[in-house]
Amino acid sequence: MDEHYKPQAIEAEVQAYWRDNQSFKAVEDSHREKFYCLSMFPYPSGKLHMGHVRNYTIGDVISRYQRMQGKNVLQPMGWDAFGLPAENAAMDNQVPPSRWTYQNIDYMRGQLKRLGFAYDWDREIATCRPDYYRWEQWFFTRLYEKGLVYKKTATVNWDPVDQTVLANEQVIDGRGWRSGALVEQKQIPQWFLRITAYADELLEGLDNLPGWPDAVLLMQRNWIGRSEGVEVDFQLQGRDDKLRIFTTRPDTILGASYMAVAPEHPLALTVADTNADIAAFLQTCRQTGTSEAILETIEKQGMSLGLNVIHPVSHELVPVWVANFVLMRYGTGAVMSVPGHDQRDWEFAKKYDLDILPVIYPADGGDLDIESGAYTEKGILKNSGRFDGLTSEQAFTAIAEFLEAHDAGRRKTHYRLRDWGISRQRYWGCPVPMFVDKAGNSSSVPAEDLPVELPEDVEFTGVRSPLNTLESFQNVIHPQTGERVQRETDTLDTFFESSWYFARYCCPDNKASMLDARARFWLPVDQYIGGIEHAVLHLLYARFFHKLMRDEGLIDTDEPFTNLLTQGMVVAETFYREEQGRKIFFNHKEVAVERDAKGRLTGATLRADGKPVTVGGIEKMSKSKNNGVDPQDMIERYGADTVRLFMMSNSPPEQSLEWSDAGIEGSFRFLRRYWKFARENYRRPAPYPAAGDTLTETQRQLRCKIHQTIAKVNDDIGRRYTFNTAIAAVMELINALSRRADTSENGRAIRHEGLMVSTLLLSPIVPHITDAVWRHSGHDSRIIDAAWPEVDEAALAQDTLSLIVQVNGKKRGQISVPVEATEDVQIQAALANTQVQRNILGRPVIKTIVVPGKLINIVVKPAS
RNA sequence: GCGGGUGUGGCGGAAUUGGUAGACGCGCGGGUCUCAAAAACCCGUUUCUUCGGAAGUGUGAGUUCGAUUCUCACCACCCGCACCA
Numbered sequence: 034m035d036e037h038y039k040p041q042a043i044e045a046e047v048q049a050y051w052r053d054n055q056s057f058k059a060v061e062d063s064h065r066e067k068f069y070c071l072s073m074f075p076y077p078s079g080k081l082h083m084g085h086v087r088n089y090t091i092g093d094v095i096s097r098y099q100r101m102q103g104k105n106v107l108q109p110m111g112w113d114a115f116g117l118p119a120e121n122a123a124m125d126n127q128v129p130p131s132r133w134t135y136q137n138i139d140y141m142r143g144q145l146k147r148l149g150f151a152y153d154w155d156r157e158i159a160t161c162r163p164d165y166y167r168w169e170q171w172f173f174t175r176l177y178e179k180g181l182v183y184k185k186t187a188t189v190n191w192d193p194v195d196q197t198v199l200a201n202e203q204v205i206d207g208r209g210w211r212s213g214a215l216v217e218q219k220q221i222p223q224w225f226l227r228i229t230a231y232a233d234e235l236l237e238g239l240d241n242l243p244g245w246p247d248a249v250l251l252m253q254r255n256w257i258g259r260s261e262g263v264e265v266d267f268q269l270q271g272r273d274d275k276l277r278i279f280t281t282r283p284d285t286i287l288g289a290s291y292m293a294v295a296p297e298h299p300l301a302l303t304v305a306d307t308n309a310d311i312a313a314f315l316q317t318c319r320q321t322g323t324s325e326a327i328l329e330t331i332e333k334q335g336m337s338l339g340l341n342v343i344h345p346v347s348h349e350l351v352p353v354w355v356a357n358f359v360l361m362r363y364g365t366g367a368v369m370s371v372p373g374h375d376q377r378d379w380e381f382a383k384k385y386d387l388d389i390l391p392v393i394y395p396a397d398g399g400d401l402d403i404e405s406g407a408y409t410e411k412g413i414l415k416n417s418g419r420f421d422g423l424t425s426e427q428a429f430t431a432i433a434e435f436l437e438a439h440d441a442g443r444r445k446t447h448y449r450l451r452d453w454g455i456s457r458q459r460y461w462g463c464p465v466p467m468f469v470d471k472a473g474n475s476s477s478v479p480a481e482d483l484p485v486e487l488p489e490d491v492e493f494t495g496v497r498s499p500l501n502t503l504e505s506f507q508n509v510i511h512p513q514t515g516e517r518v519q520r521e522t523d524t525l526d527t528f529f530e531s532s533w534y535f536a537r538y539c540c541p542d543n544k545a546s547m548l549d550a551r552a553r554f555w556l557p558v559d560q561y562i563g564g565i566e567h568a569v570l571h572l573l574y575a576r577f578f579h580k581l582m583r584d585e586g587l588i589d590t591d592e593p594f595t596n597l598l599t600q601g602m603v604v605a606e607t608f609y610r611e612e613q614g615r616k617i618f619f620n621h622k623e624v625a626v627e628r629d630a631k632g633r634l635t636g637a638t639l640r641a642d643g644k645p646v647t648v649g650g651i652e653k654m655s656k657s658k659n660n661g662v663d664p665q666d667m668i669e670r671y672g673a674d675t676v677r678l679f680m681m682s683n684s685p686p687e688q689s690l691e692w693s694d695a696g697i698e699g700s701f702r703f704l705r706r707y708w709k710f711a712r713e714n715y716r717r718p719a720p721y722p723a724a725g726d727t728l729t730e731t732q733r734q735l736r737c738k739i740h741q742t743i744a745k746v747n748d749d750i751g752r753r754y755t756f757n758t759a760i761a762a763v764m765e766l767i768n769a770l771s772r773r774a775d776t777s778e779n780g781r782a783i784r785h786e787g788l789m790v791s792t793l794l795l796s797p798i799v800p801h802i803t804d805a806v807w808r809h810s811g812h813d814s815r816i817i818d819a820a821w822p823e824v825d826e827a828a829l830a831q832d833t834l835s836l837i838v839q840v841n842g843k844k845r846g847q848i849s850v851p852v853e854a855t856e857d858v859q860i861q862a863a864l865a866n867t868q869v870q871r872n873i874l875g876r877p878v879i880k881t882i883v884v885p886g887k888l889i890n891i892v893v894k895p896a897s
Numbered sequence: 898g899c900g901g902g903u904g905u906g907g908c909g910g911a912a913u914u915g916g917u918a919g920a921c922g923c924g925c926g927g928g929u930c931u932c933a934a935a936a937a938c939c940c941g942u943u944u945c946u947u948c949g950g951a952a953g954u955g956u957g958a959g960u961u962c963g964a965u966u967c968u969c970a971c972c973a974c975c976c977g978c979a980c981c982a
Contacts, residue, residue: 076982117981189980200980248901252977255900325978329898358898362979377898450979457980527982568901570979602976631942632925633907653976682922683909689975691909695923703922705937748913758911761921768921837917842963844917882962888916892962 034715034809038708040672044801048149056817057151059107061554068104069555070096071535071594073563073571074111077137077159078118081144083603083654083680084564086664087690090680090798091600091756092562093150097797098750100151101821107555109538110145110152112138114161115462115527117200123461123493130461131489134161144665148673149800151817158541160463160530165537167484168547169529170466174477175585177467181227184475187454188297191219195496198458207320211495218319223456224465224523228577232257232448235576244596246687249568256569258449263433264365265442267292267342269300270350276300276342279364279447282374283436284428287417288392289369290382292342292353293335295361300353304338311336311355318357325360333358333381345441346418346432356381364447372407379407392416393425453574455526460491460498462524468511469519482512485520498522531571532578535561535593548587561594565687568599598754601689605660607649608637618659619646621694651691662692674799675701681756681798703764704802707791710771711806714788718781732779735769739787740828742766746794747824760798763791793822838863839890840872848889856883863889 051057072092075085089110096108112134119130126133138159145152158165176182190199192209198221203210228235236257239250262281269276276292294301296318305312314336335356342351351369358377359368372382372389382389393412394401401408411425420428436442456465464485466478478485488506491499500506500522511518539552557579563571572594579593608624609616619639624646626637637646654661667676679700684690728736742762749759770787773780789810796803796816807816831852836859838846846868850859860881863869869891876893883889 073982078982113982198980203980252901256978326898329978331898454980459980526980531982564982565902566977566982568977571982628907628925630925631907632923634924650974685910688903688910693909693923696909699922702937709937753913755911755913757909758913758921761911764921839916839963842916842961847917880962882916884916888963890916890962 034708034712034806036712038705038802040674040704040802043805044147044149044673047801047804048146050815051149051151051817052146055155056815057106057108057153058155059105059109059153061551062105063554065103065105067107067555068096068099068560069107069558070099070560071109071538071558071562073561073567074113074531074534075141076113076116076118077134077141079137079140081141081664083662083664083692086148086676087603087680087686088562088564088600089145089148089150090677091598091686091754092560093677094681094750094756094797095560095562095754096151097800097817098821100817101793101797101819102751103820106151107156107538108150108152109156109158110150110154111156111158111534111538112141112160113527113531113534114138114159115524115530117459117461119461120459120493120495124495129489129491130493131161134159134461144668147668148664148677151800156538156541158534158537160527160534161461161487163484163486164544165534165541166463166487166530168537169463169525169533170478170483170485171480172533172547172581172585173525173529174466174480174483176226176581177477181230181581182224182455183227184222184224186220187223187225188218188220189223189458191217193217197496197498215320221458223454224467225452226455226577228453228574229448229450231577231580232259232450234580235450235573238576238592242592242595242597245594246597246599249565249572249597249599252568253573256450256573259446260449261444261446263429263436263442264445265345265369265436267345267351267369267441269353270341270343272340276353276367277365278367278369279445280369282371282425283432283442284411284414284420284423284425285371285374285392286344286346286369286432287414287420288371288373288390289344289351290372290388290390291370292351292367293356293359293370293378293381294338294353294367295359296355296357297361298355298359298366300340300367301338301355304340304355308339311338314355328358328360331357333377333384335381335385345436345439346420352387354385362451363449373403374407374409376407376409379403390416396424453526453528453577455529456523457526458498458522459524460493460500461487462527463487463530464500465521465523465525467521468509469521470511470516471518475521476511476518479512487524498524500524528571528574532574533582535575536579536582536588548582552588556588557590557592558594560596560598562598562600562686565599565601572597598686600686601684602653603692604651604653604689605662605692607652607658607660608639608646609649610639610646616649618649618657620659620661653689654692667697671697671701672801674802675704678704678760678799682760683757685755685757704799706771707767707795708802708806710767711788711792711809714781714784715806715810716785717811718778718785728779728783731773732775732783735773735783736786736828737831738766738769739783739790740824740826743790743794743822743824744829747821750797756798759794763794767791790822792816793819834886836863836886837888838866838869839888840869841892841895842890843872845869845872859883859889860891863891 070092072089096106100106114134119134122133123130190204192199192212192214194212194214195209199209204216207216209216236259239253260281262279263283264277264279266275266277296315305315335354338353338355340353342353344351370378372378373391374393389403391401391403392414394415396412414420414423414428420431423431433444464487466485467475469475488503493499507520509520535558536548536552539555540549543549575593582588606621608619623640624637625640627635629635637648638644639646652658652660679697682700683696745762746759749755770784792803792806804816833849834852836848837844838848846866848862848866850862873893879892881891
């Protein structure tokens with residue numbers, strides 16, 4: 034073995050072997066248990082960032098661990114290649130989005146290979162290639178024929194100067210990011226996917242996902258947001274039509290003192306036609322954003338529409354208002370306002386001096402205070418005529434039945450979940466495979482004419498999508514009718530591609546169909562790994578698509594991902610200076626930090642000028658904060674193994690990982706120490722294994738530690754996914770083994786056993802260095818084909834127990850007793866301990882608590 | 898606004914089912930080696946202390962023989978909220 038650890042040479046050799054032998058090629062084989070391990074595929078933004086490296090290292094460690102358990106592992110990789118950044122880059126660099134994307138893919142593929150991830154590269158897919166998206170288009174037309182795809186008008190952010198639709202992130206303080214023009218909300222026809230038809234199944238399916246984090250399940254439940262309530266039709270006074278509202282609290286209906294409709298509600302629009310003030314108000318509302326976060330935090334504003342409705346129970350007149358906090362897209366776009374029992378209605382009523390009618394009183398008979406705020410609890414009805422005295426629950430049913438009997442309402446379930454708008458007025462995406470004839474009717478492109486290829490060699494200015502100006506793309510002859518028709522120029526939301534890629538990995542080479550039997554073999558994904566930011570959208574859409582594909586007969590399971598791991602962000606310290614009110618950020622490489630004698634951070638200076646900079650706090654790595662670390666630099670300096678080790682060692686995968694130069698230095702140091710330990714112990718001594726009966730007590734304990742470590746790492750990697758503690762356990766083992774220079778044969782045999790065990794345990798995390806050590810130790814085969822080490826139960830056996838002794842819950846001593854000692858013997862030993870005696874001070878023992886194998890607590894009367 | 902998460906030494910974190918708080922790593926201090934430095938190795942490192950101990954896991958209550966862990970209230974920070982992926 035080399036005296037020094039040389040990662041570059043070792044890694045090149047091992048990776049060449051994997052490549053030449055197709056070591057990670059996955060083949061359908063029903064004799065072994067399959068394990069499909071998937072990491073969320075990257076957007077090819079240019080180069081890998083540390084978040085990718087962390088995500089993919091986690092997936093790779095799990096894959097390699099499962100492989101060593103004897104499972105048939107599939108771990109694929111691909112590219113979520115359509116998207117907005119390609120269009121931005123195209124504008125900045127005058128390169129077509131396609132070329133920019135393919136170049137990025139080539140570079141990033143090289144980076145992934147350099148990190149030694151065990152992917153089956155034969156299954157690589159890129160969503161921007163026609164052989165991928167043609168099946169997406171085919172599936173879209175199938176859904177269209179089933180009525181699950183439809184067109185309706187919806188609101189977009191419109192830049193009136195650039196004449197283009199803007200994504201939310203391109204709207205900055207209400208203005209277009211490039212033009213600076215005030216953004217308008219514009220209604221245009223768009224394609225929708227009827228996800229609401231699956232709302233119940235998507236909600237109920239969450240109960241069958243025990244392998245998902247509770248936080249994600251909860252977020253999806255809230256997102257779907259099923260609410261049981263009542264739709265009520267309020268007759269408009271002096272008009273033929275009715276105002277339909279939705280409420281989850283019909284028990285409060287007698288407390289309704291006004292109605293509130295959304296600014297986009299047809300009733301408001303009608304009034305605006307003849308009322309300039311209302312029209313102006315609606316215009317103001319249009320300029321506020323559409324996001325829920327904005328709507329919920331803006332000042333609540335409204336205007337009376339000058340209309341009244343007739344209350345279906347009391348027959349009294351109730352005024353109708355338009356209010357900026359009512360969402361057109363939820364429920365019916367109109368609500369009854371009950372200021373006595375809803376805080377938002379209460380604030381609105383106070384502001385505009387509207388009536389506050391108390392109708393629900395505390396069930397315990399306490400006083401009702403609605404002067405300082407709304408009473409939102411359920412309770413007993415009063416001031417509600419025939420419903421007085423009922424509980425809220427009873428009144429829900431009674432009032433619903435009353436309304437149903439009078440044809441003025443009905444019970445109804447609404448969802449917060451809306452149908453998924455999948456149209457994007459953008460170029461770099463999958464073309465919607467539809468024709469529009471002269472009359473404006475849509476029809477789907479026949480299967481044999483798919484794919485509708487996206488023209489890749491285009492001029493891209495960013496003002497309008499090139500598809501809108503490309504005659505050859507837009508104006509075509511319908512292949513079946515021979516009619517002149519227009520192609521749809523919208524493209525699909527990129528979430529569409531990422532909603533089914535996990536299935537296509539199973540059969541990426543199939544040119545005849547979207548999926549085949551191989552998808553049934555591999556699916557569902559056994560372990561999915563990705564960022565928590567996908568907790569709702571991507572993971573909900575993928576679940577939805579899985580059910581759609583099931584209903585198309587393509588697969589036969591209900592859920593795509595059995596287990597889900599959501600990894601945390603990679604974060605780093607920021608440094609900045611304030612210049613003319615703007616923060617200029619500096620990368621940590623440009624900064625020197627100062628510490629006091631205890632190692633506390635006291636300040637930082639810029640290396641360039643030696644003057645102080647502000648330490649700005651830990652933030653997610655980003656360009657804007659200039660706190661990123663390029664993985665490539667780290668791989669070149671330390672090798673892939675050190676980078677992988679650091680990614681896994683500093684915090685558990687679900688928490689954020691703080692980057693530190695010293696930390697990666699520490700990981701590298703550990704690998705060097707491991708290499709040195711290997712060099713001293715790789716030769717297999719004879720006899721082996723050391724005969725158990727001739728071991729000294731120290732040797733026996735060391736061997737026990739080796740096998741305890743196997744058990745611990747099994748639990749940490751196999752069950753808990755706390756890779757950081759698994760690594761700590763192996764470090765501890767190697768520390769313990771290196772500490773003593775026991776040159777006896779048994780001593781050497783134990784160190785060798787410890788080395789082999791450590792090597793196997795570390796191999797999923799640092800697969801290159803451990804492979805080198807493995808082969809130096811005389812193995813002909815590669816470590817990826819070795820079996821995971823087994824715990825020798827005999828080595829774990831102890832003949833004495835070490836117990837903690839507490840007095841009144843405080844640790845006071847430690848005793849050692851034979852394993853076979855009874856509880857009484859243990860207690861006597863505890864009482865005999867001098868430290869314990871000193872703390873008991875002769876006081877009577879009230880009771881003793883024995884936690885078997887761990888601790889004895891002696892409870893005495895407290896000192897007065 | 899709503900929803901979710903986190904809070905433990907100088908720092909990242911450990912303590913898995915309510916049972917030894919601070920594993921492991923970093924940093925810092927001291928030492929060995931060296932002409933010197935780096936590297937490497939060894940020792941120490943929660944705080945206070947009258948050196949007996951005492952206090953201590955964001956704050957304040959509570960349950961318990963025993964609470965970082967469970968309950969309630971509060972504080973701080975972070976994330977998501979439908980055209981970024």
